[in-house]
Amino acid sequence: MKRWWNVMSKGFLLVISGPSGVGKGTVCDELLKEVNDVVMSVSATTRDMRPGEVDGESYFFVDDERFEEMVENEEFLEHANVHAHKYGTPKKFVFDKIKDGEVVILEIDVQGALQVKKVYDEAVFIMLLPPSMVELKNRIVGRKTETEEAINLRMNNAFKELDFVTDYDYFVVNDTVHEAVQNIKSIIDAEKHRVKRFKYIKEKVLGEKDV
Numbered sequence: 001m002k003r004w005w006n007v008m009s010k011g012f013l014l015v016i017s018g019p020s021g022v023g024k025g026t027v028c029d030e031l032l033k034e035v036n037d038v039v040m041s042v043s044a045t046t047r048d049m050r051p052g053e054v055d056g057e058s059y060f061f062v063d064d065e066r067f068e069e070m071v072e073n074e075e076f077l078e079h080a081n082v083h084a085h086k087y088g089t090p091k092k093f094v095f096d097k098i099k100d101g102e103v104v105i106l107e108i109d110v111q112g113a114l115q116v117k118k119v120y121d122e123a124v125f126i127m128l129l130p131p132s133m134v135e136l137k138n139r140i141v142g143r144k145t146e147t148e149e150a151i152n153l154r155m156n157n158a159f160k161e162l163d164f165v166t167d168y169d170y171f172v173v174n175d176t177v178h179e180a181v182q183n184i185k186s187i188i189d190a191e192k193h194r195v196k197r198f199k200y201i202k203e204k205v206l207g208e209k210d211v
């Protein structure tokens with residue numbers, strides 16, 4: 001049972017996971033064009049920047065030393081080693097935006113999602129699935145960003161990650177981007193309604209002050 005009773009803010013946290021290459025980035029980009037009060041959290045990573053990526057927009061690209069410093073300073077909501085690199089979610093941005101009433105999206109792996117669930121289980125968890133594993137491989141290969149070795153590592157990890165689908169509140173199949181975006185929009189609408197209902201009960205029925 002989620003700790004909905006603790007929800008104090010108008011916004012909420014939406015965690016989207018799914019195997020590498022399933023289309024998380026593509027679907028989130030489309031979602032941002034269609035929904036106003038949704039923002040993406042920008043993670044820190046130690047992996048190399050890909051052509052076209054922008055520091056501070058795609059990721060904060062940091063070296064190992066800086067990453068460890070951020071861990072030490074407890075700057076991360078969660079962090080994990082993913083496909084042989086380090087990734088982490090800076091927590092200040094996330095909680096500031098939720099307080100402002102925004103829906104904050106974390107596009108993170110399963111290990112990170114499970115960490116978030118432990119400390120903040122009022123978040124909403126979506127697993128994005130490929131129509132098939134063959135199509136997943138076609139997508140990673142077609143993206144042309146990974147070496148053959150990295151593709152094999154990501155495919156192996158994909159099978160492991162899919163074991164955790166039952167830890168998520170929803171799963172959405174990314175067959176077409178349009179359909180996946182519409183499904184996630186419906187989930188966001190339903191969750192916004194839920195947050196409003198609980199706020200109503202807290203404030204009007206119980207007379208508790210929101211913070």
Ligand SMILES: Nc1ncnc2c1ncn2[C@@H]1O[C@H](COP(=O)(O)OP(=O)(O)OP(=O)(O)O)[C@@H](O)[C@H]1O
Nearest residue numbers: 019020021022023024025026139143174175176177
């Ligand atoms: N519904 C779809 N149909 C066909 N191709 C798609 C679809 N969604 C995404 N793609 C393509 O699949 C490739 C991988 O997509 P994307 O980079 O968004 O995946 P990702 O899940 O964010 O990957 P990673 O976790 O590695 O960052 C891209 O080339 C993208 O254009």
Ligand SMILES: Nc1nc2c(ncn2[C@@H]2O[C@H](COP(=O)(O)O)[C@@H](O)[C@H]2O)c(=O)[nH]1
Nearest residue numbers: 020043079080082087088089107108109112
């Ligand atoms: N636990 C976390 N996982 C993260 C974070 N940011 C991204 N990711 C996941 O890493 C893989 C690979 O991403 P890529 O950009 O190198 O292809 C992907 O599954 C992301 O979801 C994070 O902050 N924490």
